[in-house]
Amino acid sequence: MTTADVLVVIGGLAAIAAIAFFFWGPRRGGYRVPVTSGGYQEAMVLVKGGYTPDVILVERGKPVRLNFRREESAACSEMVVFGDFDKSARLPEGETVSVEFLPEESGEYGFACQMGMIRGKLVVE
Template sequence: MTPDRWFVLVSGVALIGFIIWFFWMNRSLGVRASQASGDFQEAMILVKGGYTPDAIVVRAGKPVRLNFRREETASCSDKVIFADFNKSAELPTGKTVAVELLPKEPGEYPFTCPMGMFRGRLIVEG
């Protein structure tokens, strides 16, 4: 093989590796929820092209209030689903919707849009 073909081959493999890392292996550490009134741990999540932040860290055994604010009109983002808690909420555009949960056990609990394109994690520490 000629040097230019080697360069194209190595560049292509490197690009594929970067795409795999960026979309499937790159995980954020998470944002710690703040302590709010009423003993709730609270966090604000912006819904626009995904969930920002997409990882929320909370303590087990204390109630959690996640405030979702949807700033787009994509049909996939109109609902959030917490399958492990058997909860979901409609997210109207431009409005803040609170979802209240009580995580009892430490672990990671995913939340998604109905199509699974937007993904987030609730990280519960003991």
């Protein structure tokens, strides 16, 4: 194996590690969702290369409305799935789509695209 081959292998391994960390690495912080006058905990989530915010903090026992706005054409982001709440929604490009549910148990719940590559977390306190 030549020096160039070794450098290519090391570069490839570094790229794989960076991609894995980006998609599956730890999430920090979070966005605390305010309660609206209608009683919903409501937030806007931008879908563009990921979810922004990707960690959402809500209170248990109060209804949640998350408004997703997809600003990209990637096939992976066409849908959002909340498996623990048995909710999902198609996200047409350029449109805002609401997902509503009532979190009754405290804990951390994941949400993702249908392929599981774009992920977020809902923290119920």
